[in-house]
Amino acid sequence: MALGTTAAVALTGLTGHVVEVQAQLAASVPGFTLVGLPDTALHESRERVRAAVLSTGIKWPHRKITVNLSPASLRKSGSSFDVAIAIAVLAGDGVVPAAGLDRVVHLAELGLDGRLQPVRGVLPAVAAAVEAGCRDVVVATADGDEARLVPGARVHAASTLAEVVLLHGGELAELPVADPVRPSRQPVARRAPGDLAEVVGQAQARVALEVAAAGGHHLLLVGPPGAGKTMLAARLPGILPDLTPAEAVEVTSVHSVAGTFDPGNGLLTRPPFEDPHHTATPAAIVGGGSGLARPGAVSRAHRGVLLLDEAPEFPSRVLETLRQPLEQGELVLHRSGGAARYPARFQLVLAANPCPCGMATVNKGLDCSCTPMAKRRYFGRLSGPLLDRVDLQVDVLPVTRAERTARSAGESSARVAHRVAEARGAARDRLAGTPWTTNAEVPGRWLRERSLDPGVLRPIEQMVDRGVLSLRGADRVLRIAWTHADLAGRAEPTADDVSAAVTMRTRGSHG
Structure with a gap:
């Protein structure tokens, strides 16, 4: 029985969790089992990994393979675990030296021909890996620039599984020739805001x-x-x-x-x-x-x-x-x-x-x-x-x-x-x-505690009494008045600032 271990990252929203990927190879009826709450896309990685390993020219181990994604209680989704699973299996089979792999994070999808495909969420995933102490990260070539934006990360970009095997000290009888990498993710064009x-x-x-x-x-x-x-x-x-x-x-x-x-x-x-x-x-x-x-x-x-x-x-x-x-x-x-x-x-x-x-x-x-x-x-x-x-x-x-x-x-x-x-x-x-940096974030209680001239606040109080403004609306008028004063370079709002704020809050006759 042999064991190979490496790491990947599971994203929950923008929060990343380092996942230990363990592959156990036992002398039993050949099979491939994936455990640890994987979703459908991750379950399908078994076929992608097997095909990619064979396309790389490496013999697939005919043993009972069990891959565990730990912690098992955390749900995992997506195809970014493919390379980590492949390397864990190859480490357990002795194709790749197992020493030190447990602190290397792999984030990429595998194509059936062994090419590494880009995945979403590389930036927060790499940031989570570095924060957890895993500074060595392997990503697809198309994701290399994004991964390098994280300070402290040692990024290794690869285009094929063969390059990853060689990176970790493995040996290949013959280096396969892969087609040029074609990134599958196209960035959305952003138009200029205009003047x-x-x-x-x-x-x-x-x-x-x-x-x-x-x-x-x-x-x-x-x-x-x-x-x-x-x-x-x-x-x-x-x-x-x-x-x-x-x-x-x-x-x-x-x-x-x-x-x-x-x-x-x-x-x-x-x-x-x-x-x-x-x-x-x-x-x-x-x-x-x-x-x-x-x-x-x-x-x-x-x-x-x-x-x-x-x-x-x-x-x-x-x-x-x-x-x-x-x-x-x-x-x-x-x-x-x-x-x-x-x-x-x-x-x-x-x-x-x-x-x-x-x-x-x-x-x-x-x-x-x-x-x-x-x-x-x-x-x-x-x-x-x-x-x-x-x-x-x-x-x-x-x-x-x-x-x-x-x-x-x-x-x-x-x-x-x-x-x-x-x-x-x-x-x-x-x-x-x-905790605030802009006037729009300031709560009403903090605004009301600021000592302002009662004459300045009288128009707001009158509109609240008439039902034109709600209490929340009154607080928002105060926020606008402070912003109006900031633009004018005044230390605090004046009656003119409050008047302008009321006008911009109530749409005049449409209030």
């Missing part, structure tokens, strides 16, 4: 966009078709600050698990942007899939922007799934394969028409053909609890002739981004020593 200088007019909406960026606030834009709602929203990522190193690793890990990361460009250092179509399902928005859930749009937008264009057209059950991540900044998705936790601290931008025909705010509403009931039903798809969590709610009116013919262009994204960075710096200094 704010391209936006004509819309002074009020531009201010709201800048306030949203400076404070990390959620934003609702309501206006007729063609007013520029989507154009404005798509430029929000361009005025946000770069991600911090810790945020970059976190965001990149999410996109690695989702399979949308291009390692050739290094870590993602700019805020991501997601704009799903209104026909998207709840699983596409929050994440889903059989076994363990994959990240959805809200997690891929982590530390960036999630735009729901034509928001009232989204099914209500999709919109209501946003309430938890808006409050908690993360999602815990329970599936048959276990629970996966993904971060989801994003800025939500909702763009909507004022009514089904979109003309309720054009020409004093004279061109609108919608009945009052149709208007209420249409905008009522955005529930009160959801809208109450959106700090900024502004109208985007049609561009006037004077704005269209003006020769001076609006401010560029670069200039606005500079002010946003300074405002965020002021908020970060004020919030030093707290």
Whole structure:
């Protein structure tokens, strides 16, 4: 009886667990058994491993092979265990020296011809391996750049199983000639955010966009078709600050698990942007899939922007799934394969028409053909609890002739981004020593404990008394006022800041 041991990593959400892969070869009736809570894709690795070993020119051991994935109580999924299983079997058969293999992590799928295929989630998996003390990692050539982004990792990229055998000191009678590696995962192209200088007019909406960026606030834009709602929203990522190193690793890990990361460009250092179509399902928005859930749009937008264009057209059950991540900044998705936790601290931008025909705010509403009931039903798809969590709610009116013919262009994204960075710096200094870094994260109790002039807060208190603002809405007005003051370079909000915050919160007459 012989035993070979190496290591792999099982991912649960973004959390990686080092798994010991043991292969026992016994002199008994030939067979291949895989234990340790593997899913269907992992069960199929038995056939992939056998075919890959034979294609490499190595004789398959005709013995009773039992492969155990430890800890056995942890569910394992996916094809990233293939190479680890193959090396453990070959170590047990004496083809590969067994010494030291137990501290080497293997992360790659095997093709039937012995080629190593890339897998998802390499970045968080390698990070978990290094944290556990396993610095030597073997990955497919296509995943080499991504794995090398993890500090402290000694990455060995290979294109075939034969290269892995030779790397570990094994000997081959003849080195097989493999076809060039063709990565099976294609990165998703990301479009440029565009420049704010391209936006004509819309002074009020531009201010709201800048306030949203400076404070990390959620934003609702309501206006007729063609007013520029989507154009404005798509430029929000361009005025946000770069991600911090810790945020970059976190965001990149999410996109690695989702399979949308291009390692050739290094870590993602700019805020991501997601704009799903209104026909998207709840699983596409929050994440889903059989076994363990994959990240959805809200997690891929982590530390960036999630735009729901034509928001009232989204099914209500999709919109209501946003309430938890808006409050908690993360999602815990329970599936048959276990629970996966993904971060989801994003800025939500909702763009909507004022009514089904979109003309309720054009020409004093004279061109609108919608009945009052149709208007209420249409905008009522955005529930009160959801809208109450959106700090900024502004109208985007049609561009006037004077704005269209003006020769001076609006401010560029670069200039606005500079002010946003300074405002965020002021908020970060004020919030030093707290768990928060932006005004949008600050809880209402902390805001109310800040001593402000009673005259400054009086308009907010009056609107709460009249029922125009909820208590949560009052706290959000305070947050906006602090952000407005940060942009103006003031130490604390004034009456003008509060007045501007109320205007940007209540959409004027639509409050």
